[in-house]
Amino acid sequence: MPEPAPVLIFILGDQLSPGIASLRDLSPADAVVLMAEVSEETVYVRHHPKKIALILSAMRHFAADLREQGWRVDYIELEDPANSGSFTGALAAAVERHRPSEIRIVQPGEWRVQQMIDGWEARFGLPVRILRDDRFLCSIPAFRRWASRRQALTMEYFYRDMRRQTGLLMDDGQPAGGRWNYDAENRKTPPRGLNYPAPARFPPDAITRAVLDLVARRFGDHFGALEPFALPVTRAQALAALDQFIAAALPDFGDYQDAMVEGQDQLYHSMLSPALNCGLLVAREVAEAAERAWREGRVPLNAAEGFIRQIIGWREYVRGVYWMHMPDYAEANALGADRPLPEFYWTGETDMRCLAAAVDVTRREGWSHHIQRLMVLGNFAMLAGVDPKAISDWFLVVYADAYEWVELPNVVGMSQYADGGLLGSKPYAAGGAYINRMSDHCGRCRFDVKAKTGPDACPFNALYWDFLARHEARFRDNPRMRTMYATWHRMKPAQQDAYRASAAAFLAGVKPAADGWARAPLSTGVD
Structure with a gap:
């Protein structure tokens, strides 16, 4: 008796979360996970070499983790001879290899990728299940409903609704400390001689070193320095970076989050956004870690609130605005600005x-x-x-x-x-x-x-x-x-x-x- 056709799960390079929705409700025996490093994604703009290295290394580590958990992973490296160079080409080859019963993918973050996916069902003659990206706390339909009730899309009111929805920094239905927003306390000029905490840094392992060699060879003419490279590229490293930020930097993040100091790149900022936006961290766990630190008395309320507002307020809000107004939003130019970018x-x-x-x-x-x-x-x-x-x-x-x-x-x-x-x-x-x-x-x-x-x-x-x-x-x-x-x-x-x-x-x-x-x-x- 022939084996049943597997589900083909396509995981993109910014979906590197162990709890990603496409992996749920399936066992490794029922599915093949497809991951592809495609040249189209590395060159549609000339990305900073560190960004390319981060995503490729994180993808390779994520694939290795999935294999250890028993998943069958069809992984296409950038320089594989059969690499077609595009998501659709990678999927076409994988459909030919695995003859799946359906294709499953979590909704992509970018409009142009969604346009590719929308054509897959007709092209391949297979069901394509596009799942909600529930790593975000507000779904796109929920944001549209919120926006439809308002004359102006004021982020502050969206943020308050997100606080009520999640319960973060809420006490008996009211904002912790009696105020929603402590931004007025977050604009201090740092005095001389502050001892700024060093950011978490992670030396490249063998997988990352191979990626760095690849990126240097193929994208060395892009803007930006590739090395030293010390970004977190695994879930464990990203969690360690989160822990270090909460312990060492978050206590003073609120006071000095708007400051700029010569020779100090990070100050008290988290530098977690690269890991968060590719999926090594998810929004709720980051916000909950900050809230927990406040409730345990390790950070002041203005610091926890200012940081959490960035995660569950602003980040979720701009995503909602993006999906409401694309593709026209990319061409917006209300002020009629036309000067070239300065060199x-x-x-x-x-x-x-x-x-x-x-x-x-x-x-x-x-x-x-x-x-x-x-x-x-x-x-x-x-x-x-x-x-x-x-x-x-x-x-x-x-x-x-x-x-x-x-x-x-x-x-x-x-x-x-x-x-x-x-x-x-x-x-x-x-x-x-x-x-x-x-x-x-x-x-x-x-x-x-x-x-x-x-x-x-x-x-x-x-x-x-x-x-x-x-x-x-x-x-x-x-x-x-x-x-x-x-x-x-x-x-x-x-x-x-x-x-x-x-x-x-x-x-x-x-x-x-x-x-x-x-x-x-x-x-x-x-x-």
Whole structure:
């Protein structure tokens, strides 16, 4: 009697969670797990080498773990001679090999991958079961229902609903400590001499070393340093990194989460997002670990709340916005920005010390913390009028935690206001005073943060007022911006002209990046 046809479970490179829904309700005897390293995914943008290495190494370790648990794993490495180079090609070959009864996959994170999957049932003549990704706490239909009841998609109210739904930081139906949000306590400037905790780092094992050799050979011309490489690539390592963050960094995370300090890449940030976004960690366990530390008296409430808000509030919220508004969201450009991306986003060669520092850590680590991303890199691009597609592509390329579902709303919506206010009630625009308050960069910068105009003034100052002037018709009636416009209109015309002339003079000297840095097609090595 012939053996029954197996279920073919396709696990993607950002679904590396032991509890992933596609593995449930099946025994290893009933299924084949397909995993594929496909060249199409490594080059659709020119990803940072650390990101490619993280995903490939984590995939190979995950496959090894599945085999140890008894699963039959059909694993296609990037340089396998039969590698077709695409998800659909990998699946076609696996269907031919295994003659499955059905294909099972968890909903992908990105729109373009969903479009591939939608065509599989017709192509292969097999049932394709697309399962909800319940590693996220809010399903996409649930987010749509929440959004349909509101005139504005205010994240704070979504976050409160998520607190009620999960019970995190709740006491008898009320927010712990009597307040929902402790953000006002989370903007302290760190004093000199703080002893910042070292991040968890994991030396490469044999699997990772083989991946690093592969990435160096094939993607060595991509932006970013491949080594030293010390990211967690296994579930055990990711849990160890979580434990270290909770014990050593979370107690002070709240106070200083918006700070920038010369020579300190991590400060009190977790650096867990690369592991979380590829599935080595899941949102609920990360948030529960932070809550447990607060309830046990190991961290203050403002730290636990600020961190948990990022996990169950903002992260879930931007995913919901992404799936509600794709594919049009990727083309949003409400402010009509069309300036090319400056070359210094790739080279780091700028006298603006805050920008140079943010590009430098991004190149070395494939990571920088959220204030560098939002208030330095993103803020400059918005003030300068950089095309949101160009800056969005850059963010997708350079960060190890960047997947389109999380990157696009954060950049197009929050950072660039290119969605016209769907995601934020005002643009996150700031001049040099903000950067000076939250960092120690300005004291050592070639530009004078206190000077308002002229060739030696901090460019953020003139760019800020020029941005407001360019977009006054859009923003002058915004209740959160009336004070800024009142200040602008109290200025004498000569001062207004000086700001705008200084902004124009600075931007005229900014060299644009060469075409093709982000999305140039590369050789896949597949004939």
